[in-house]
Amino acid sequence: MTTPVIELRAVSRRYDDGPPALHEATLTVRTGEAVAILGPSGSGKSTLLNLIAGLDRPNGGTVTVDGVRVDGLGEAASARYRRTRIGLVFQFFNLLDDLTVADNVALPAQLAGTARGPARRRAAELLAALGIDRHADAYPGKLSGGERQCVAVARALVNRPALLLADEPTGALDTASGEDVGKLLAGLNGEGQTIVIVTHDLALARSCTNRTIRIVDGRVSEEDAVVDGRVSEDDA
Numbered sequence: 001m002t003t004p005v006i007e008l009r010a011v012s013r014r015y016d017d018g019p020p021a022l023h024e025a026t027l028t029v030r031t032g033e034a035v036a037i038l039g040p041s042g043s044g045k046s047t048l049l050n051l052i053a054g055l056d057r058p059n060g061g062t063v064t065v066d067g068v069r070v071d072g073l074g075e076a077a078s079a080r081y082r083r084t085r086i087g088l089v090f091q092f093f094n095l096l097d098d099l100t101v102a103d104n105v106a107l108p109a110q111l112a113g114t115a116r117g118p119a120r121r122r123a124a125e126l127l128a129a130l131g132i133d134r135h136a137d138a139y140p141g142k143l144s145g146g147e148r149q150c151v152a153v154a155r156a157l158v159n160r161p162a163l164l165l166a167d168e169p170t171g172a173l174d175t176a177s178g179e180d181v182g183k184l185l186a187g188l189n190g191e192g193q194t195i196v197i198v199t200h201d202l203a204l205a206r207s208c209t210n211r212t213i214r215i216v217d218g219r220v221s222e223e224d225a226v227v228d229g230r231v232s233e234d235d236a
């Protein structure tokens with residue numbers, strides 16, 4: 001068995017007096033896995049993702065990522081954790097429009113203390129590896145949605161995170177671009193990158209993950225190992 005990258009133990013999150021958004025969730029994601037988190041709207045997916053990313057605190061339980069107890073971090077340590085240990089990819093890319101593609105990718109490395117030169121070299125290397133180096137000097141506004149999401153993936157990888165965490169990465173893309181992003185993520189996982197994707201996109205889950213976690217009403221109700229690299233039809 002490989003090392004756990006994510007370990008949640010009996011994690012609960014409750015807002016006000018409502019039912020728990022997450023109820024005693026326990027799960028482990030190991031190095032090299034690609035996991036899809038599936039579940040209907042309102043089931044607790046974003047809550048789970050925010051807890052793993054250290055953007056929110058549980059009311060009970062422990063969240064450990066890459067050896068760090070994320071649930072106990074203060075604000076500064078939590079920001080440092082996000083910069084160095086995880087790479088985040090969002091539905092709407094969240095690129096900075098007044099920076100070039102290369103500068104967008106290099107920025108988190110510079111924020112983590114890497115000098116501009118080495119940060120730019122790392123960005124160039126990643127853009128080449130992901131096949132988008134021809135756009136290095138372009139501004140994000142000139143790129144298609146699919147290309148922008150590839151840049152966002154490059155940016156997420158710049159500090160060599162233990163975990164790539166994506167929230168509906170194909171939610172704003174057409175089918176063909178979504179497939180390209182799926183191939184990109186599958187390729188990264190093939191090289192050993194641990195990936196967790198929250199998604200409604202079953203085609204994406206099929207193309208680039210090898211395990212699904214299903215959440216219903218805040219409960220991790222089922223964890224399926226995927227047979228032959230595919231998830232079953234009723235996991236949507």
Ligand code: ADP
Pocket residue numbers: 015016018020021039040041042043044045046047048
């Ligand atoms: P999903 O991402 O699966 O759509 P969420 O994690 O966003 O689900 O929400 C799970 C539950 O928690 C829902 O009932 C939602 O209304 C509630 N919830 C989420 N965020 C908040 C919040 N900031 N305040 C109050 N309730 C919230």
